[in-house]
Amino acid sequence: MTASGAREQSQPLVEAGVKSVFHYAPLHYLPFILRSGDLLSKVHLLADGYGNSHFRSTSARQDEYRGFSGYVHGSLTPHPPILKAKLGRGFPHFEISVPTEAVEEQTYLLCRFNIAKTRHFRGAKQEPPESPENGYYFGNLRLPVADTVQRKRDLLRLNLGQRMIEVLVRDRLPLPMGTVLTVFSDEDLAVVQRVSRDLAQHAMKLESDRSLAYPQTPTVRENVMKALERAVSDRDWKGDGLEFDRV
Numbered sequence: 001m002t003a004s005g006a007r008e009q010s011q012p013l014v015e016a017g018v019k020s021v022f023h024y025a026p027l028h029y030l031p032f033i034l035r036s037g038d039l040l041s042k043v044h045l046l047a048d049g050y051g052n053s054h055f056r057s058t059s060a061r062q063d064e065y066r067g068f069s070g071y072v073h074g075s076l077t078p079h080p081p082i083l084k085a086k087l088g089r090g091f092p093h094f095e096i097s098v099p100t101e102a103v104e105e106q107t108y109l110l111c112r113f114n115i116a117k118t119r120h121f122r123g124a125k126q127e128p129p130e131s132p133e134n135g136y137y138f139g140n141l142r143l144p145v146a147d148t149v150q151r152k153r154d155l156l157r158l159n160l161g162q163r164m165i166e167v168l169v170r171d172r173l174p175l176p177m178g179t180v181l182t183v184f185s186d187e188d189l190a191v192v193q194r195v196s197r198d199l200a201q202h203a204m205k206l207e208s209d210r211s212l213a214y215p216q217t218p219t220v221r222e223n224v225m226k227a228l229e230r231a232v233s234d235r236d237w238k239g240d241g242l243e244f245d246r247v
Helices: 027-036 042-047 060-065 081-088 100-104 149-159 186-198 218-233
Strands: 020-026 038-040 071-075 093-099 108-111 166-170 172-174 180-183 205-208
Touching: 020 027, 020 081, 020 100, 027 038, 027 093, 027 186, 027 218, 038 071, 071 172, 081 093, 093 100, 108 149, 166 172, 180 186, 186 205, 186 218
Parallel strands: 180 205
Antiparallel strands: 020 071, 020 093, 038 172, 071 166, 093 180, 108 166
16 A cells, blocks of 8 residues: 555554654744644645745755655654754744654655755666665655555664654644644743734644753844744735745
8 A cells, every 4th residue: 555545554653663753944934834733745835825935945946856845844853953053043943743643644655865955866876776775766756765554664664763764744744632842942932822822822732942042143033023923913924035044
């Protein structure tokens, strides 16, 4: 049974002991996510009226070129290097932790490659070979993935705890009860509490992780707060292209 077929009955992530799937986003995306109650793929966001400036400039084209723009990207690794880099430059981000059981209810793939950054992909000079460790080419995707229960089990067995693994949920990932939203400063916690209250959205548990406390950059924070305020007050606003990937 493939990822394009009926919902799989087995739960490879749960079987492997995975408790949560992580997703990271800049703080000014918070109102959009709270209103939706879902994490949405690039294809879905574009259909909802968001422009290309809503996406990370250094990776969005690569995701599309390699065939992954129809998927929500999650990770099995908390606090990836890109999060630490953004926080280290003063740009507030947050973590969404989704219970694995909820992810297992969706159609998803696993990929052990950094989709946006890896230099080797199908059609390049060097293609990653298909194998239980790497996964297999699926549809128009230009990197190998695990699409069946057994292939997911194999990829997890051979990579979990050794390499980052991306969890790719088709189209949208609903945020159920038990989802945790974590910020990395007390200031950000106060902002999230206020925005959640203003939007009357309280489904996610809020936490603060001070282990990744980061320096405040006044100019960046001012722009983030302006974007947040407008997004809260105008539900039809789709953002102003605030660029967080070059900070």
